[in-house]
Each structure stands twice: as structure tokens, then as C-alpha cells.
Amino acid sequence: MINIYKPKIVKTNSGTRVTAVFEHNLNENILWYEIDDKYGEYLTDETADGFVVGLLFYALKHGSDMRILAPLSQNLYYSINNYLIPLLVKIHGYKQIKITCNLLRHDPIKNKGAVGTGLSCGVDSFATIIDHLNDDCPEGYKINYFTFFNVGSHGDNGGERARDLFKERAEITRKYAEEVNKEFITVDSNISEILMMNFEQTNTLRSLSAVLILQRLFNVYYYSSSVPITRFKLNKKNTNGYDIFNMSMLSTETIRFYSSCPMMTRVEKTKLVAKYEPSYKYLNVCFYEENNCGKCPKCLRTLLTLEVIGEIRRYSNVFNLEAYYSNRNNFIATIIAKKQSEDNLKEIHNEMLRQNFKIPLSSKIMSIGFKLKLNFKNKFMGKGRVIKLKSMFRTKSIRNEAS
Ligand SMILES: [Zn+2]
Incomplete structure (x- = not known):
């Protein structure tokens, strides 16, 4: 059994953190997410949503049920138990597990109504941004915040090298955010060190856990999938193959996730990006x-x-x-x-x-x-x-x- 306790917000030397203690086989550990003090007011300790999603693959890997000793979104509780866990069990061959919680929250968390997306300055990320610049995009869906996470894309198992790379890359993308006059939030986390799992096999849940700790900020969040919906696949090697499913499973009463540009192929996205002038200065796709x-x-x-x-x-x-x-x-x-x-x-x-x-x-x-x-x-x-x-x-x- 894994017990997850109520999240707390704490100040550190480098920023503001939301942390949650979890216990597994009597061993205590802490999962944390940290952002700049400037955005500290948006960290969410009302629910354990981000922590439950962040630790779901950990629980599956160990075949352990999760007991949540903090409020949890009713939507998440229902979707994860009834749809997402059975699907991940089927894809990966894990043992069936269950989440229990006596403190389900039905109401949305009061928030700023912001709209966000991850900013990697890659082709998928730019395509999402360009797709929401049209005049016919309703105000409530126009992107006003960019995010950048340290949840595994800079090194599957985290550690200081991955953290350094995260910081270096964040400074490059920050310049673009400043040029187009948008807010830019970086989220550091120790999730990779806790999971110790392949990033691509777990990436969507890791990334969205970092959005779910910002529910005092976001109403809408676009996740740039690398796989078009026409190639939907229950794929053990990469969660992106079934992102359209992940998005509805991980949405809560407060935040709605979209898998953006779902119909576009990589070539179509590249054509779109090639018409966007800032990409001539900021496009960044390199693997190494x-x-x-x-x-x-x-x-x-x-x-x-x-x-x-x-x-x-x-x-x-x-x-x-x-x-x-x-x-x-x-x-x-x-x-x-x-x-x-x-x-x-x-x-x-x-x-x-x-x-x-x-x-x-x-x-x-x-x-x-x-x-x-x-x-x-x-x-x-x-x-x-x-x-x-x-x-x-x-x-x-x-x-x-x-x-
Ligand atoms: Zn390269």
C-alpha cells in the first residue's frame, strides 16, 4: 500500500515548492514540484491531484494500491480507477491496482482562468502556439502562459545532470517567451528520481502531473502530442500514441486538457512552423x-x-x-x-x-x-x-x- 498525505507549500532557497509525503512499505519519501517565487501563489495544495497522477506509474510498477489521505478531484478518482488504470494494466502487463480516497472534491478550485502550453520551441510546440494565434480563437482559449518542466525529458532518471540541462534549455526558451510577451513558468521536480522509469513510456502522466499542481492558475492546457490521432495506438513504448485518451482521463473539475493539433502530421506541422517568423530564430529540435x-x-x-x-x-x-x-x-x-x-x-x-x-x-x-x-x-x-x-x-x- 502507498499512502499519500496532504500536500504542503514550503519556501526553499531556490523558489516555492509544493510537497507531499508518501509512504510505501513503511518507507517515507517526498515528491516535490518547485516554481519561481513570482508564481508561488498558483501552487495547489487543496488537492493531491498532481501527486496521484505523478505517482501512478510508481504504484503500478510496484503493484501497490494507493490510499489518498488528502482531498482528490472526483473526476480524476473516477477516471483513473475505472478507465486509466485498467488500460495501463492492459498495455504494460501490470497487476491491477486501486486508488482509495474518502475526501473527494466536487467543486472546481478557484483559479486565474489562464491558458497554458509547454514550450520546448520544437515543431509540435510551435504548431500548438501558431494554431491558437488565429482571430477566431475564443479569448478563453488563447495561450497566455508557457511552461517548461524538469520531469524526465532532460534525462529519464533525473539527477543533477538532467537538472543542469533543464536550466540551460529553459534559458533558451525563456528568450522566446519574453520576445512574444508571454509569462513563462519553469517547474523543477524530483519525480524522475522517484520513478526511475523510461521517460517515453510514462511521459504524458509525468508532464500533466506538473500542470495539475498549478490548478490555481490554469483552466485550459494544451499538450502537444507528437502522434496524430489518425495513428492512435496503445503503445507500450510511448504514451503519446494514446494521448487523446489520456487528456480526458486526467482533466479535473478545474482544468481541461487538450491534445493539440490532433489531425496534423509532422510534415504539416513543419510547413505551418516555416511560415512563423520567430521560428527562424528559436526552432529547437535537437536530440543531443x-x-x-x-x-x-x-x-x-x-x-x-x-x-x-x-x-x-x-x-x-x-x-x-x-x-x-x-x-x-x-x-x-x-x-x-x-x-x-x-x-x-x-x-x-x-x-x-x-x-x-x-x-x-x-x-x-x-x-x-x-x-x-x-x-x-x-x-x-x-x-x-x-x-x-x-x-x-x-x-x-x-x-x-x-x-
Ligand atoms: Zn541534432
Whole structure:
């Protein structure tokens, strides 16, 4: 059994924190979220909502029920017990668990009525922002706050390296928020150190837990999913595949979550972003570095799309284009070889055909070798083995990123 006690708001040397003690097998631990003092009044200690969502994967991992000794949103209590837990149990093969709480809250928490979204300055994040700049967007849905979290995207298991990276990256995105005159809230947390779980497999719940501790602020929050709804998938490897479901499950009486731009593919989002002038200065997609390296899979995917649609020259100040051009033909060969098995690559290939993009001869030749190699791997090593190797490679990369 995991007992979660009532959250408390405390001041620290670095900001204002909302903390909750939880007990698991008689061991006591504390989960905390911290923001700048300037926004301290928006931290929510009325309910344990953010803590329950933040610790849900922890409880599932340990097969432990959760007893909430603090008020909890009635909506969350009902949705998590009856829909979300059974679904996560099914996807991940966990044991069924249950949340109990005798203090259900039915009323919304009094708040500022703000509208927020996460700001990574990546393609998904910019697409969400641009999509809400239209004049026909009602006032109550226009974004006025950007957020930036340390809940796992800077290193799955957290720690000081991830925290340093979070701070460095926050300073880059803060500049954009200042330029467009919006509020910018960073949330630091020790959730990654507590969960010790793969980020992509748990990311939506981790991120939204950090929004749920700000229910005195937000009425509406857009979560930029990387997977369009047309590719909805109950996917063990990434929560984004079923985000549209997560959004309705995690909404409370106070805050409503939306999976933004649900119909748009990555290529369509990139086209939208390429028309937005601030992106020429702030677009940041890199998997490895603070600044866009130009040669990692995410940089290559974005730059090739921009080249195919004729907009790459606009991004010469924010990408290492030299690195891109030395790796580009090889990447095009990868796209040709893997387009049938990876939707993201297939999308770019389709756009190349649509735009009559000239595929270099060297890419065509290399793709033959890549295809043969891929077939060999699938035939003799089995698909599962290849995926395992890939994930080993990824873990190594992230360690490098954080170092
Ligand atoms: Zn990169």
C-alpha cells in the first residue's frame, strides 16, 4: 500500500515548492514540484491531484494500491480507477491496482482562468502556439502562459545532470517567451528520481502531473502530442500514441486538457512552423545538444522536410547546416530503405514525391545496401532483437546528451 498525505507549500532557497509525503512499505519519501517565487501563489495544495497522477506509474510498477489521505478531484478518482488504470494494466502487463480516497472534491478550485502550453520551441510546440494565434480563437482559449518542466525529458532518471540541462534549455526558451510577451513558468521536480522509469513510456502522466499542481492558475492546457490521432495506438513504448485518451482521463473539475493539433502530421506541422517568423530564430529540435547539431535523427528529419518544402535557408542561423549537408544523402537513403516500416519517414518520402524533390543518385544506391542489411537483421536476428539493440543505443545517446 502507498499512502499519500496532504500536500504542503514550503519556501526553499531556490523558489516555492509544493510537497507531499508518501509512504510505501513503511518507507517515507517526498515528491516535490518547485516554481519561481513570482508564481508561488498558483501552487495547489487543496488537492493531491498532481501527486496521484505523478505517482501512478510508481504504484503500478510496484503493484501497490494507493490510499489518498488528502482531498482528490472526483473526476480524476473516477477516471483513473475505472478507465486509466485498467488500460495501463492492459498495455504494460501490470497487476491491477486501486486508488482509495474518502475526501473527494466536487467543486472546481478557484483559479486565474489562464491558458497554458509547454514550450520546448520544437515543431509540435510551435504548431500548438501558431494554431491558437488565429482571430477566431475564443479569448478563453488563447495561450497566455508557457511552461517548461524538469520531469524526465532532460534525462529519464533525473539527477543533477538532467537538472543542469533543464536550466540551460529553459534559458533558451525563456528568450522566446519574453520576445512574444508571454509569462513563462519553469517547474523543477524530483519525480524522475522517484520513478526511475523510461521517460517515453510514462511521459504524458509525468508532464500533466506538473500542470495539475498549478490548478490555481490554469483552466485550459494544451499538450502537444507528437502522434496524430489518425495513428492512435496503445503503445507500450510511448504514451503519446494514446494521448487523446489520456487528456480526458486526467482533466479535473478545474482544468481541461487538450491534445493539440490532433489531425496534423509532422510534415504539416513543419510547413505551418516555416511560415512563423520567430521560428527562424528559436526552432529547437535537437536530440543531443542545446543548439541544433544538424546531424541527429531529429535535426535531419526537420531539415530535410524544410529543404523539401523550400524553406531551409530561413533556418541557417539556428542549425548547423554544414553538418546537415554532409549527412543528408545518407539520411535520404535511410528514408527510402525504412519508409514502409516507419510512419514519420514515410511522411517525408510522400512529401518528396509531391514536391518532385530530386533524390540524389548516391542515396538511391546506398538505400539498396540499407534495405539488404535491414532484411538480414529481420530474418536472422528477429525483430525483437533489433528493437532491443536500438533501445540500448538510445540509452547510450541520452547519457551522452546529459553528460
Ligand atoms: Zn541534432
